[in-house]
Amino acid sequence: QLSMVPLIVILMVGIIAAVLISPIRKVWVPPVRPQLRCNMHNVLSNSYYYGSFSSMDAGVLMLGTGTPNANPDRYGPSLVVFANDQPYLVDAGAGLVRRFALSQSCDFNNMRLQALNIAFITHLHSDHTIGLPDVLLSPWVLERDKPLQLYGPLGLGNMTKYISAAYSEDIQVRLNGLEPINTGGYLTNVNEIQPDEFGELQKVYSDENVTVKAFKVDHGSWKYAFGYVFAIVNRKSGLTTNIVISGDTTYSQ
8 A cells, every 4th residue: 555655745746847847837936037137228229218328428217107007017107317427316116226226237327226316206196206215225225325315396305204204213223233334325305396386497406417497297186296307418519408207297288
């Protein structure tokens, strides 16, 4: 009479083998999509990146184009405007830091997480801001040593304040625990934009790379929602490139 133990072992081996060789393996061990690893030229040229690959004088990298629907093929709404190799983040949808890190892993120009230190928020819908804790903290953990500069509508200050409060224990452990890190990278400087009553462009930010102007947009019931114009002056040619980010909006006329 056969013992039940060998039969059980054989049965288990058969189940494991079937899982490993069958299509259902995708459920257990999701395959790494080759185009999402380091064939970044194909990924970025497939409507994700607009600009020159040899230089980041002026360009746009789409980190996510999703909606509040949990579509596994779309990350949350977020993009990066490049001006003379410096990234400027617009909106903070789900997964943006890892999308940014993916480009870093493929040696895409200047894609360093520590460089994510200037961000613009179009409006405070959750799908556009749910990645904000990630932007506040992850680059700091990876040695960003400058405060995050945040620009956006009224209410952004409160949102940032309470996110920092929610993570206060984590922040204290990282500052004072066994592996202390710098004391500046978790801080934020929030600049809330006062909307122009006539809807005119208003300058909200400027540095040696870019001048950013905000304009009010119509987005559902939101009282404060903005688009942005990035005016980028090429350091070599002196020519200006204007990149307009509308944010969520509708027809104006």
